[in-house]
Amino acid sequence: MNELPEWCPPYSSQKRDISTNEEVYCICKKPDGGELMVGCDGCDDWFHFSCLKISSNYKELVFSFFCPYCQAGITGPGSLSSGNLPKTIWKRKCRLHSCYKPCSENSKYCSEQHAEEYIGGVLRRVESKERNSVSLTRQMLEAGDLSKIQLLGKQGIPPATREQNSDLYDSLIGRDKKLKELREEQEIIAKKEMPRIEQEMKALKEYSEWLKAVNSRLFDSVEEAVSRKSQKKKKALKRKSICGYRSQLTIPCSVEDFSAQFQEDVEELHDICCRMRCSRHQDWAGTMQDALQFQIESFETSSQRLALLVKIREDQLNSQFHEQMQRTADLQHAPRTEERVQVAQLT
Template sequence: MKSDKDGKSSEDGLFRHEDKEASFVSDRGVETEEEIAKQYKKFTSAPKFNLNSEEVFCICRKPDYGEMMVLCDGCDEWFHFGCMKLNEKHAKLIARFYCKFCEWKGINRTKWKRKCRLPNCWQPCASEQKSKYCSKEHAIQFMTNILLKGENDPSSISASHVKSVLGYVSNFDDSFSKLKTMGLEFPEIQSTIDVKNNGFDPSNLPSEIQHSINILNKRLDYIQKSLALCETKSEHLLKYKEKVKLISDKITQSIAEDNEDSTNDSTEEATNRKGRSKGSNKSKKFKKVDLCLYNRHIASEFEDKDQENGNSSPLGDDEVNEIVKYYTKMKDDESFDMWFENTICLQDKRKCARHNGWWNLIYDENARRHHELLSVSKRLEDERLIILKDYNIKIYETMS
């Protein structure tokens, strides 16, 4: 990129104004693999703070003095626009930024939003309306400028173009409606339509397009597996919550029944001795048992093999009954098989500070991760569509 002081209007060449995604031409200079490798080693080994205990950023390792910086989507490091040879006017046109080191490692390349078609406007196009302009006002201004320039300007709309469009729509009954809908849908070539219909199999496309789409396909496969894992974990957590309530209810019921039997035996014994009962016929009320039941296996991150084999499924009925039996009758029996001793917490929930609110924390974290994965999946799917659209545009340009 050339600076303003060069006196050349090279910025208009950075972003093409035709109907295609914006392409950015960088002027970082040609650097060899060895040079970037040395810079990367120096960058990663540099201290994070200077002698004044100030956090330093970028390849220049300077503090934040108010210069415009951009966050790398690959390594989450901050870089100055100047150090990355970026023009600050283009800040809003950055869709996803990858530093020179991430590009060198093959993680990804910087993606740019399409620039407004009006010259000297550096705002991105209004993507919601699928427009070529940042606003309605700039669209009107662009068309007005074309009309004022006249037929001699190479960028103006010629009479032959207007005639061909009107001739095309006149073949339809509702020609005005056809004219309004022209250009609303992107005209795809058959090869990219086939790719979408065949599950984004790019085998019939050029090798560089195949490579890009295959990388995105692999990442999407991983995201889909992770999403399925999150959904499985959510189901297990909900089922386990039901088991937690069931165990506490069964223990409460068992203790209440034992207490009632004990009270009845004592009353009967006293009646036999004295001929009458002085004891109360009312059973002593016990506070409802509410156990923590934190489960280390449920709380831990699922592995693929756990999902496939079902090793992390909630407790079965036999396991529930064993926990109830141990808590109510077998605590002092050393021969009892305590398979859950190092896995499940049997403390009272109100007294267990270590696992306070554990279920809600894990469920909320799992829901947050599921939401993040959905966002990543949507972004990767959009990137695939952009690659196919760019390929369509390239084909159309070679035909014109």
């Protein structure tokens, strides 16, 4: 079992108000007052967006919702079997920052119009960034800071190595907190988050293959028999299949066992939705895949951003390292110059 979020009261099975006998819902156990609500796919109760601390902006983005009690395994599929607890699945949001509509099929945007708006915005940002870098170079030129401009050149800043000055290297670069944090974030994405999503992708793929095998075992023979009777009908014949949605993407039993236990008109078997034309979970596999793909893409974006930040931090530290090396060298040379002057005055 998972823990409930801090703001969520303990589970209560209360269904009616004690004094008014009105039907009550949600974690707040209040009647339906017309506020925005979402139905739970695990326990069939209804929940207020506001009680769940979900912004009403997300109302069109719910694909499959599980309440805190189902997510914790107190109610719903997680309370009946061990294994992964169900999680709410969101539809992919339109890429335009201010838009909370789901993406239309095969698109990263809700509409053509928002695609244009988003791309227009990116172009404007790129253009202004270019202008900024031009003006930065100009400022440096005006300030006559040649060393900084040289550092911007292709070579970049020469790397600082421990051999050059181990004490300085350790104190400045080896123990830099910011650099350490950034590298830790990189590690988490590479070693934890990405493998986790890849694992989920793999589970989805394996489950989908199992489901395909179940569907063809259940319906293929019937279909062939029908289509042989009338070749004309074949085209019009819609492939029969069960929905197959399951909140935990684990394979419950062998294809043979499932087919043997299956009976038409049963809505659920092994927590698997067996409806023939299920509108509730329409294209659930595609939506899940999109959601995972979206997570992969955003981790990739984060990785790129982190790599850039690491590079910037390393450059900063490298140039500090070289500056301090230079200063130390200057200090060491200074007395010798004085000595030479004194010698010159004496002779």
